[in-house]
Amino acid sequence: MREDFPILGKSVNGHPLVYLDSAATSQKPRQVLDAERDFLTRSNAAVHRGAHTLAAEATDLFEDARTTVAGFVGAAPEQLVWTSGATAGLNLVAYAIGNATLGRGAPASARFALRPGDELVVTEAEHHANLIPWQELATRTGAALRHIPVRDDGTLDLDAAASLIGDRTRVVAFTHVSNVLGIVNPVAELVALARDAGALTVLDACQSAPHLPLDLPALGIDLAVFSGHKMLGPYGVGGLYGRADVLEALPPFLTGGSMITTVTLDSAEYLPAPQRFEAGTQPVGPAIGLAVAVRYLEGVGLPAIHAHEQRLAARMGEGLREIPGIRLLGDAAGAERVGLWAFDVEGVHAHDAGQYLDSLGIAVRVGHHCAAPLHRRFGVTASVRASAALYNTDDDVDRFVEGVRGIRPYFGAGA
The missing domain is CATH 3.90.1150.10 (Aspartate Aminotransferase, domain 1)
Incomplete structure (x- = not known):
């Protein structure tokens, strides 16, 4: 190997x-390196935008990659949003919730609106990418940010979590595996606490996706992120998984071309998820490379x-x-x-x-x-x-x- x-x-x-140093970035097998180069030399074109042969080839490869990567985490293709990485995915979610708080989006988006007195819960073990977006969201909306403490041995204090997560909790965001401690956190217990409180769950799966079997729907979480470059894949691509009803209700964050149905000079209507969250030019080559990385991981098991x-x-x-x-x-x-x-x-x-x-x-x-x-x-x-x-x-x-x-x-x- x-x-x-x-x-x-x-x-x-x-x-x-x-x-x-694979927790920072993994190395890439020849198969991934060759896949990106092969796309650029044989099928490079803008996806979803052209009627010519290369555009059709590129679009097929891009969407086939979505199907492959979604399947790797147990999801359907429409449940996977392409992002530039986990940080972008977490910011997307936080800003989408902020937009819902401003009254943007469909009527179903109102379920995510935050009010002063609402609470966002993270853990003391979070990477800054799963902490600072929630700090910013709390500042913008008046919600309070709470954290689940870490015990001396590095495990999460679930008793404290049970006391923190309650009627005011709207979001529980936590890492599957700490990038410092290496410990696999108790997802089922945290999801159960959040579900009882009616809170949205957001999982950082960056340090679990390359290392252990991952079925996001079976874990019961609402949203999850992962980064391609930590799982043998290219830089500049990652995934945001979401339950179908959650993605459909969240308002978009980035706006522009390719995520709309109708545009006038005064208003716009948006495509369904996942395309609603994929404004502008997408990381086509890296996505294709990530699909090859996923197949490599699956081949090893x-x-x-x-x-x-x-x-x-x-x-x-x-x-x-x-x-x-x-x-x-x-x-x-x-x-x-x-x-x-x-x-x-x-x-x-x-x-x-x-x-x-x-x-x-x-x-x-x-x-x-x-x-x-x-x-x-x-x-x-x-x-x-x-x-x-x-x-x-x-x-x-x-x-x-x-x-x-x-x-x-x-x-x-x-x-």
Whole structure:
């Protein structure tokens, strides 16, 4: 399988590359790279707009890609909106709710309107992309923003969630898998709490879509987002899944060409979902590439991928726990997780630790990983994060652990 990923043959600083930064962006197999190039050299044209042969070919490929990617998450094609990524999808939802609050959209949109005293609930573990849009929405509408706390072991405090989610809750937005902690959150429990309160559920599936079997309708959530570049696909494309009735009721966010039926100088009428949310030129080549990435993941098998990465996570965790001065974030005993660990190195800044590992050809992420409040919760400003994918091996993990073992001695911070 590794031979399908050309970049994994690269040497860095005189060492074979160990790539452990897939939570930031995954590497791409040749099949995905070839698919984008093949589209651009054989079928490139604007979709949904032309009657000529190339336009028809491009439109067919684009909509076939929608069917493939929607099926990957258990959805129907009309339940998948193309976006430029998860951040764009989350902003789309937040701004659409804001538009509903302003009275825009069909009569059914009124169900999403917010009023002062309404509450939006997120978790303390959210990526900034699933936090700041809700902060902005709260500011614009007068709603209050609440958060579900994280326990010391990295798990969500469900007792606190039960007390927070109530009659005033209108939206519950949460990550499926934390990009810092690697823990798979209890979706069923949170969905049940939100459903009892009549609240809309929004799931950030960026860190789950490439790593474990995902059936969004079966999870019972209303809306979900994921990014192509984290799941072996190209940059610049992602998906927004929505229950059909929710997508049909949400007013559009971006407006312009391709999302309308009738336009006069004074007004416009909009297409049904998903096209109503796809104004302007779409990421056609990246969408086609993402469909190929999805087929690649399906060919390997998500259950097999998840089992492989869980085994790597266990190996990595065991190795890191044996190293003096290493503090794992979210080391919850028995928690289901993906192949991801973030940690603090006593006496060494995360950026220095990352540069030391890079000198050994080991690529990891350093910083707050766009989750500053969560780091603050654990009393650190930054951490080192290693994240595995289906193409990583035991040897990658062992080289990484041995590299971490050398960080503190190198900087004179301990044996």
